[in-house]
Amino acid sequence: MSDSINGSTSNGADDNPGGTTNGTMSHVISLLPLAAEHHVAALQQVYRAAPAYWQMYHLPAAPAGQAACDLEAAQETPGRHLLGIVRRLVAGDPTAGVEMVGVVDLRLHWPAPDVVYIGMMMVAEPYQRQGIGREAWRLVRPWLARSAQMKTARLGVEQFNPGALRFFQQIGFTLTGQTDRVRSGQRWVRLLYMEQSLVEPQTD
Numbered sequence: 001m002s003d004s005i006n007g008s009t010s011n012g013a014d015d016n017p018g019g020t021t022n023g024t025m026s027h028v029i030s031l032l033p034l035a036a037e038h039h040v041a042a043l044q045q046v047y048r049a050a051p052a053y054w055q056m057y058h059l060p061a062a063p064a065g066q067a068a069c070d071l072e073a074a075q076e077t078p079g080r081h082l083l084g085i086v087r088r089l090v091a092g093d094p095t096a097g098v099e100m101v102g103v104v105d106l107r108l109h110w111p112a113p114d115v116v117y118i119g120m121m122m123v124a125e126p127y128q129r130q131g132i133g134r135e136a137w138r139l140v141r142p143w144l145a146r147s148a149q150m151k152t153a154r155l156g157v158e159q160f161n162p163g164a165l166r167f168f169q170q171i172g173f174t175l176t177g178q179t180d181r182v183r184s185g186q187r188w189v190r191l192l193y194m195e196q197s198l199v200e201p202q203t204d
Helices: 040-048 051-055 066-076 132-147 162-170
Strands: 005-011 026-033 080-088 098-108 115-123 152-158 174-184 187-197
Touching: 005 132, 026 098, 026 132, 040 066, 040 080, 040 098, 066 080, 080 132, 098 132, 115 132, 152 162, 162 187
Parallel strands: 115 152
Antiparallel strands: 005 026, 026 080, 080 098, 098 115, 152 187, 174 187
């Protein structure tokens, strides 16, 4: 994936994996493929701006060097892509520049052919509850279905993160009934797996 995925204005609807609807701001967002050569600092800033995510794993903040580690791992992992969620600084003026406010971490053809695994969807806390995560999924879903030709999107939600479970249900994911225990640092975490079909209905 080499080109950005451009979006439109998203208004107010909650998309935050840990919150409720209360946003009223509007944003024009795009998804930008990230590379270790160019985006380490911007991604690390997104991580720093989402401390609640790391605190769920009993970390005080994002580990130093986490962005560099993730970007390097993505380059070395077949099918893995990190997409920056970027917003225009001025909604009506594309020349005013953009800033990164979130990230989508995904892997194509994993854990099976025609399946995309969503490893993470994160929005910086100042931009949560404003529809940004929902808009990011609205942008990436058709690319996954048509260009990447994925048939199923799959992800795992931590059992202790009911906000994320609600968010993914709201954007069309359903629980599969499958669970797993995975090691995260010194802890074991139970994941609840969810899936969404990406197969588009046939039209006559």
